Amino acid sequence: MLHLIWVIPVFSIAFISALPSGSKPVTATISVILVALASGWPAVAALTGHPVDTSIYAGSLIGDVAVRLDGLSAWFILIINFTVVTGAFFGTGYLKAHQNEPSRLSLHWSSFVVFHAAMIFVCILQNGFAFLVAWEIMSLSSMVLVIFDHHKVETLKAGINYLVQMHISVVFLTVGFIWVYTQTGSMDFDAIRTFFKGNPNLWLFLVFFAGFGFKAGFIPLHSWLPHAHPAAPSHISGIMSGVIVKLGIYGILRMISYLQSDFILLGEIVITLSVLTGLYGILNASVNRDFKKMLAYCTIENIGIIGIGAGIGLIGIGTKSPVMYFLGFGGALLHVLNHSLFKSLLFYSAGSVYLQTHTRDMEKLGGLIKRMPKTAVIFLVGALAIGGMPPFNGFVSEFLIYCGLIQGIDTDSIYQIMLMILVLAGLSVIGGLSLLAFTKSFGTIFLGQPRDPRQHEAHEVSRLMLIPQYIIIAVMMSVALVPGLYMSIVKVAMAGMSETLIVDPAAVDTYSATAANIGLFSLLVIGITVLTWLIRVQVMKKRPLAEGPTWGCGYVAPNSTMQYTARAFSKPVGKIFDFLLPEKKQYRELEPAEIFPSHRKYNAQYRDFFEFNFIDNITRFLLKGAGYFRFIQNGRTQSYLLYGIVFILVVFLLTAFNILQ
Amino acid sequence: MLSVILILSAALFFTGVINRTKSILTGRKGPGVLQPVKDIIRLFKKGVVYSTTTSFIFQAAPTIYFSSVIMAMLVVPFGQSKGLISFQGDFIFFAYVLALGKFFSIISAMDTGSSFEGMGASREALYSMFAEPAFFILMGSMALLTGQTSFQEIFADLHLGSPISYALAMLAAFVVGMVMMIENSRMPIDDPKTHLELTMIHEVMILDNSGFDLGLILSAGLIKFAIYGALIVNLFIGMFPYEYTIPMFFAIQVMAAVITGGIESFMARFRMSHNAQFIFALTSVSLLIFFGVLMLLGKFI
Numbered sequence: 001m002l003h004l005i006w007v008i009p010v011f012s013i014a015f016i017s018a019l020p021s022g023s024k025p026v027t028a029t030i031s032v033i034l035v036a037l038a039s040g041w042p043a044v045a046a047l048t049g050h051p052v053d054t055s056i057y058a059g060s061l062i063g064d065v066a067v068r069l070d071g072l073s074a075w076f077i078l079i080i081n082f083t084v085v086t087g088a089f090f091g092t093g094y095l096k097a098h099q100n101e102p103s104r105l106s107l108h109w110s111s112f113v114v115f116h117a118a119m120i121f122v123c124i125l126q127n128g129f130a131f132l133v134a135w136e137i138m139s140l141s142s143m144v145l146v147i148f149d150h151h152k153v154e155t156l157k158a159g160i161n162y163l164v165q166m167h168i169s170v171v172f173l174t175v176g177f178i179w180v181y182t183q184t185g186s187m188d189f190d191a192i193r194t195f196f197k198g199n200p201n202l203w204l205f206l207v208f209f210a211g212f213g214f215k216a217g218f219i220p221l222h223s224w225l226p227h228a229h230p231a232a233p234s235h236i237s238g239i240m241s242g243v244i245v246k247l248g249i250y251g252i253l254r255m256i257s258y259l260q261s262d263f264i265l266l267g268e269i270v271i272t273l274s275v276l277t278g279l280y281g282i283l284n285a286s287v288n289r290d291f292k293k294m295l296a297y298c299t300i301e302n303i304g305i306i307g308i309g310a311g312i313g314l315i316g317i318g319t320k321s322p323v324m325y326f327l328g329f330g331g332a333l334l335h336v337l338n339h340s341l342f343k344s345l346l347f348y349s350a351g352s353v354y355l356q357t358h359t360r361d362m363e364k365l366g367g368l369i370k371r372m373p374k375t376a377v378i379f380l381v382g383a384l385a386i387g388g389m390p391p392f393n394g395f396v397s398e399f400l401i402y403c404g405l406i407q408g409i410d411t412d413s414i415y416q417i418m419l420m421i422l423v424l425a426g427l428s429v430i431g432g433l434s435l436l437a438f439t440k441s442f443g444t445i446f447l448g449q450p451r452d453p454r455q456h457e458a459h460e461v462s463r464l465m466l467i468p469q470y471i472i473i474a475v476m477m478s479v480a481l482v483p484g485l486y487m488s489i490v491k492v493a494m495a496g497m498s499e500t501l502i503v504d505p506a507a508v509d510t511y512s513a514t515a516a517n518i519g520l521f522s523l524l525v526i527g528i529t530v531l532t533w534l535i536r537v538q539v540m541k542k543r544p545l546a547e548g549p550t551w552g553c554g555y556v557a558p559n560s561t562m563q564y565t566a567r568a569f570s571k572p573v574g575k576i577f578d579f580l581l582p583e584k585k586q587y588r589e590l591e592p593a594e595i596f597p598s599h600r601k602y603n604a605q606y607r608d609f610f611e612f613n614f615i616d617n618i619t620r621f622l623l624k625g626a627g628y629f630r631f632i633q634n635g636r637t638q639s640y641l642l643y644g645i646v647f648i649l650v651v652f653l654l655t656a657f658n659i660l661q
Numbered sequence: 662m663l664s665v666i667l668i669l670s671a672a673l674f675f676t677g678v679i680n681r682t683k684s685i686l687t688g689r690k691g692p693g694v695l696q697p698v699k700d701i702i703r704l705f706k707k708g709v710v711y712s713t714t715t716s717f718i719f720q721a722a723p724t725i726y727f728s729s730v731i732m733a734m735l736v737v738p739f740g741q742s743k744g745l746i747s748f749q750g751d752f753i754f755f756a757y758v759l760a761l762g763k764f765f766s767i768i769s770a771m772d773t774g775s776s777f778e779g780m781g782a783s784r785e786a787l788y789s790m791f792a793e794p795a796f797f798i799l800m801g802s803m804a805l806l807t808g809q810t811s812f813q814e815i816f817a818d819l820h821l822g823s824p825i826s827y828a829l830a831m832l833a834a835f836v837v838g839m840v841m842m843i844e845n846s847r848m849p850i851d852d853p854k855t856h857l858e859l860t861m862i863h864e865v866m867i868l869d870n871s872g873f874d875l876g877l878i879l880s881a882g883l884i885k886f887a888i889y890g891a892l893i894v895n896l897f898i899g900m901f902p903y904e905y906t907i908p909m910f911f912a913i914q915v916m917a918a919v920i921t922g923g924i925e926s927f928m929a930r931f932r933m934s935h936n937a938q939f940i941f942a943l944t945s946v947s948l949l950i951f952f953g954v955l956m957l958l959g960k961f962i
Contacts, residue, residue, distance in 0.1 A: 367774070369716045380718075380768075389761040390732075390754065398757075403750040409805045414960050417805065421951055424801045425794035425944065428756070432790030435760055435767075439786055443771030443779070449714055514748045521746060524735075525758065528728040532877070536724055539873055544708035550773045551712075551868050553858045564771070564779020572787050576937055 002052070002067060004038035005120055009113040016109050021102045025092040028109035032088045032116050036081035039120045043074035043081075047492050058130060065127040066188050072257065073123040075333060075493035076243075076250045079340050080123070082475070083242040084116045086468035090348050091235035093465035094355060095148075108148055115141035122247055126189035128177030132170065139166040142244055146232040158224075158231035165214055165224040172211030173251075179204060193258040193499075201262040208255045209270070216248025217300045218307065219277045220610040226284070229296035230360060234351020237292060238344035241299045246336050249306055253332075256314060257497050263318030268419060271311025275426040278304025280580065280609075282430050286437035287574045287581055287606045289566050290360045291350050294441055295343065298386065301430060302339045305401060306332045308423060312404035315416065317498045324407050325501055326508040329494040330515075331400030334486060338385070338393045338479060345472045346382035349375050352465060353445060356458035362444040362566040364452040371458045376446040378469045383438035385476055388431055391522040393479035396486075400515060402427065433573070440569045449560035481523055484516030567604075574606065582607050664739035664891060667907070671914045672880075672887035673698055678915055682922025697883060701876045709872035714774040722769030723874040723881075729762030730881040730888070737891050738813035740898045740906045749810045752800045756793065759844070762881070763789055770866035777858040781865035784933070788850060788862070791940040792843045798947035799836050802829075802954045816895040822957065829953045830896040832946060837896070838917065839943050841889035845882060847921060850940070852930040860933065890914040 012031030016024050042052050052069035069077070091112070098105060118138035125131045143166070147159035177187060183199065184191040195204060214221045225245070229237045252270075259266070281300030288294040309332025316324030352375045353368060354360055369376040385392035388399075405427065408420040460466075479486050491512075552558045574581050586603040632643075677694035684691020711719065735745040736755045744751075767786055770778040804810050806826070807818035820826050843850050846863030858865050867878055894913045898906040931939055955961055 367714075369718065369772075373716075376716075384761070384764065387760065387764065388757055389764060390758045391761075395754075395757055399750060399753055402753045403810065406750060406801060406804050406810050409801055410808055412960070414955070417955070417960065421798055421801050421805075425798050428793035428797040429790065431757070431760065432786075432793040435764055436786040436790055439764060439767040439771070439782065443768050443782070447716065447718065447768060447772040448774035448779075510749060514750065517748060518754075521748075521754065524746070525728065525732050525761070528731055529725055532724045532728045532731075533721070536873060536877070539705065540709065543706075543872060546708065546710045547713050548710050549712060550714050550775045552775065553777060558775070560774070562776050563774050564776045564783065569779060569783040569786075572783065572937065573790075 002038075002042065002054075002069075002124070005035055005117050008034050008038065009117045012113050013110045016113070017106045021099050021105055024102070024105045024109045025088070025095065028112050029085075029088040029092060031113045032084055035113070035116055035120070036085055039077050040081050042069050043077040046074035047071055047078075047489055049492075052124070062127065062129050062187070065125060065130040066190070067124050068126045068189075069124045071493040071495050072250070072253060072497070075489070076123050076246065076336070077120055079246065079337055080116070080119050080243045083239055083340050083344050084119075086344065086348075086472055087235040087239040087242075088112065089468040090238070090351070090465050091233065093462050094233060094235050094351055096462070097355075104148070107144060111141040111144040115145060119243065119247060123250060128180065128187035128189070131189075132173060132177065135173065136170060138244070138247070139163070139170070142236075142240060145236045146228050146240075148233045148236070149231070152231075155231040158227035162224045162228040165221075169211050169214030169221075172207055172214070176204060176207040176211060179207070189254070189258070192255070193260070196258055196260040201259050202265065205255055205259060205262070205266055206269075209252060212248040212251035212255070214248070216245055216252065216307075217277075217281075217303050218273055219280050219300070220614060222277070222281070222300050223608055223611040223615050225300055226288075226293050226296045226608060229299070229347075230290055230292035234292075234347050234354060237295070237351070238347035241296065241347055242340035242344035245299060245303060246340060249303070249310075249332075249336060253310065253329075253497065256310065257499075259314075259317075260500065263314050263500075264416075267311045267314030267316075267318055268415075269311075270314060271308055271419065271423055274304045274307025274311055275423045275430075276304070277301070277307060278430045279426055279433075280304075282433040282437060283573070283577055283580060284606070284608065286433050286440065287567075287570045289362050291362050291441055291445060292347070292354070292360050294362075294437065295346055295350060298346075298434070298437065299339075299343060301434065302335070302343065302386070305398065305427070305430065306335050306339070308427065309333075309335060309397075309401045309404065312401065312408060313494075313497065315408060316404070317501045319411065319413075319416075320501060321407065322501065322504055322507040323511060324404050325498065326491075326494075327400050327404030327407060327511060329497050330487065330490050331397050331404055333490045333493055334400060334479075334483075335394075335397035337486070338397050338476070341472050341476045341479070342382045342385040342392075342394060345378060345469055345476070346386065348465070348469050348472075349379040349382065352461040353379075353458075355461060357454070359452075362441060365445045366451040366560065366563065367447065367449045368458060369446040372446075372460050374460055374466055376442075378466075378473065379446065380442055381473055381476070383442050385480075387434045387438055391480060391525045393476045393483075395522070396479060396483045396515065396518050398427075398431070399518060400511075403511060403514075436570065436573065440566050444566040444569070448563045451560050451563065451565075481519045483519050484512070487512060487515050580609050582609060582612055662745060663742045663903075664737050664744050665734060667739055667910055668734055668737065668884065668887045668891050671890055671911065672883040675886045675890060675914060675918050676883055678918035679922040679925070682919050683926050686923065686926040697879070701880050701883075704871075704876035704879065705873055707872040709874060712773050712869050715769075715772045715869070718765075719769045719772040719869075720874070722765040722772075723870060723877040725765040726762040726769075727877040727881045729758050729765075730884050732758045733762075734884055734888050736812060737888055738816060738895060739891065739910070740895070740903070741817060741900055743813045747811055747813050751811045752815075755812070756796060759885075760789075766866060766878070769870075773869045775868070777861075777865050778868060780859070781862050784862045784936075785846075785866060788843055788936060788940055791937055792840050792943065795836055795940075795943040795947045796840055798944060798951055799833055802947070802951040803833070805951075806954045806957065812895070816898075817900055819896065820899040825953075825957055827897070829950050829957070832950050832953070833896050834893045836943055836946050836950070837889060837892050838920075839940075841886065841893075841917075842921070843940060844889065845886055848925045849928055849931045850936055852925075854925075855930070860930070886918075887914065890917045893917060 015027045046069050055064040055066050058065045121134035143163050149155045180195045184194050217225045278301045281297045285294045285297035309328050313328030385394040388394040405424045674694050676697040736751050738744045767782040770782040803815045807815050809815045851862040894910045
């Protein structure tokens with residue numbers, strides 16, 4: 001069964017390149033569905049108590065590669081499969097306009113199937129070497145997917161940025177695996193456990209955390225996300241944000257499951273970094289006017305929330321608290337699912353907007369709810385869910401994480417109490433800011449009047465693009481209304497997270513029951529709303545209705561440019577947090593002698609604090625250093641020949657005098 | 662169930678008492694205590710005018726806002742009697758279900774395409790964001806003090822230990838009281854009687870609402886006041902028997918309303934640019950409670 005996961009993509013690539021443009025996406029979709037079935041079957045089996053544990057012989061160099069599919073892998077595989085399948089359907093509709101570019105489509109859809117298979121292999125391969133190969137294939141194929149619009153300079157730049165950062169991540173991972181190899185002589189993941197048993201846990205974990213943290217987007221390793229997500233076509237942004245980023249989380253959770261000591265210290269590190277990540281991400285999301293960039297920053301925020309859950313779980317293992325362990329890891333894993341659902345939904349609907357209006361700048365949009373009502377409702381559902389509002393799924397996982405924090409307060413360690421209360425406050429600020437960020441985005445893109453006349457051409461997207469989004473909403477609502485079912489699956493998935501803590505099921509019973517009951521309360525929220533609405537409809541039948549212009553406070557000729565802008569909406573936040581949100585303004589001052597000023601422009605963009613202050617400086621320093629060696633590459637053939645001769649001479653002399661021994 | 666009946670009955674007179682206090686303090690005759698309720702009933706009977714810019718969001722938002730407040734009301738307990746819904750961590754549900762209502766009231770303001778309403782929406786989002794940590798640190802400290810995680814259990818166990826907890830309850834009442842002012846857009850954050858749209862927060866957001874929808878929004882406002890009043894009451898009543906607590910409930914509610922009215926008669930609204938700092942300063946009061954709890958429990962070495 002597992003062999004099908006790579007056999008199907010290999011065949012489908014051949015078909016994709018041979019078939020005409022119209023059939024390429026269909027072939028890719030069929031292939032993706034087949035791979036999803038082939039991997040979903042053993043994943044479901046693993047979650048019902050039949051994990052896979054085999055090995056593949058991979059030549060004399062690597063030897064036996066362990067292939068294990070346990071609850072944790074199964075959980076991620078199912079999430080990957082769902083998101084990739086919806087992405088394939090949505091992408092088919094999204095790329096319809098490129099029918100006459102067969103080579104581009106071939107490359108795109110071939111990478112798509114490879115990418116899907118690589119992600120599944122990342123979840124099941126448990127040999128350092130093979131894992132890195134799968135990891136690398138995943139990074140490369142996703143890079144090819146990102147640069148679909150390769151004729152745009154920014155897209156290529158974003159792609160290269162992504163590629164470079166992913167390789168810094170690989171360096172960390174390689175160092176980690178080699179470290180384990182030198183100590184234990186094995187590349188198998190089990191060797192990591194052996195390593196942790198005999199050595200201090202802190203440093204190796206931090207090396208892996210840095211490696212996986214690049215993928216997940218923890219600050220300050222996040223700077224690829226706000227570039228790559230907007231550059232990629234929307235179905236790819238949705239999948240990247242929904243699942244690739246989560247594979248970083250998978251790696252971190254996998255490493256946590258091997259840990260043997262230092263739980264509390266590591267938990268404190270993870271939770272602190274996570275809450276800062278969350279705050280930083282949502283702060284940037286609330287001020288950005290590019291809506292796909294806004295969603296990318298919001299992904300960083302949600303990674304922070306997931307990280308808080310993982311941190312609570314780690315502290316739970318360390319303090320032998322099964323309730324914290326359950327709430328922390330349970331909340332984190334459920335939030336991984338929830339975020340993959342609503343973030344892909346948001347990216348798909350944002351993609352529909354982009355497809356119709358050809359702009360990612362919110363300030364040029366407005367009033368789209370009249371032209372694209374379905375997309376507007378879809379975006380609204382995603383926005384409410386990502387803000388953690390009750391009748392939607394985001395609330396369930398955020399609630400578990402909140403409860404974990406409150407459980408964590410109840411302890412004797414003063415440091416832990418302080419940390420937990422501050423994280424609690426941080427998480428509540430994250431919630432408040434995400435309300436601001438999403439009311440701003442939804443309000444500016446979909447409500448009010450069009451700010452740009454070109455938008456009048458926008459109309460609702462095709463059914464092929466809408467149906468995958470409806471399916472995502474259906475799954476989201478199932479999480480919101482029947483959380484008990486998902487929690488029972490999460491319990492299986494997190495069973496292997498700790499080897500030192502024995503969880504007594506009775507200890508977590510009350511919270512399992514509460515989590516299950518949240519569905520009922522969500523239903524009650526919906527019920528009360530529907531009831532009020534029905535009463536309203538009944539009453540309104542008898543009342544006169546009238547229409548008129550918006551009250552302009554006495555002014556009778558308002559126009560669409562007088563509406564409150566997205567920038568103005570979030571400006572107070574930008575002002576208060578200006579030390580974290582550097583702004584680049586471009587404008588020309590009015591000269592004293594300029595009596596009749598000419599037409600002028602004012603441009604202000606928020607910049608990424610870490611990128612602007614750290615990464616750019618490091619890059620500049622490296623470039624300057626590399627500049628000293630520029631004389632070597634001077635473009636003269638003669639010098640290049642000379643280098644060859646010098647090299648041969650050196651090798652000859654070294655050999656002749658036997659120095660190379 | 663008891664709490665729901667009490668909150669609804671307090672909602673009937675809360676805003677009326679505020680207005681009556683203001684009229685007495687400013688030497689006016691003033692309307693009766695039940696005038697706000699009469700206004701709402703009148704609004705329910707009226708027709709509706711919609712702006713041509715608005716969409717269905719504008720029509721649905723008041724309903725959702727109202728039901729979110731109702732839902733929040735169901736969570737609030739009264740002394741020994743639980744709210745209709747009570748579970749571990751229900752105060753998180755309380756905060757987030759109110760956020761749902763706020764989300765819709767903000768986007769309905771943006772739906773009108775008016776710059777004034779957008780301005781109010783922006784301020785509402787900012788201020789409520791800053792009020793969140795104060796509320797959560799407060800509830801977290803109380804959870805630490807009592808070892809409980811639901812509203813009813815926290816309030817019931819609050820005063821079982823030393824009497825110093827009443828001092829903390831006073832501070833907590835201040836925080837909840839200020840959150841009440843922020844949530845209901847009252848002085849010193851917002852001036853409900855201002856005449857200039859530029860300086861409004863909540864009032865400007867509902868400029869375009871009329872008829873039944875406006876009635877829903879206003880009645881939700883009345884209930885919201887009473888909900889926060891009930892929270893303040895709960896900080897003090899603990900496990901006293903009902904014959905004391907029910908009169909106490911009304912006494913504290915009336916007192917809260919009179920104080921609100923007094924503040925509105927003698928104070929001016931804060932400068933808009935300083936509101937954010939002021940609200941964030943509430944968090945430090947919450948932190949004070951937190952440190953008080955730590956000292957009470959002897960966790961400081």
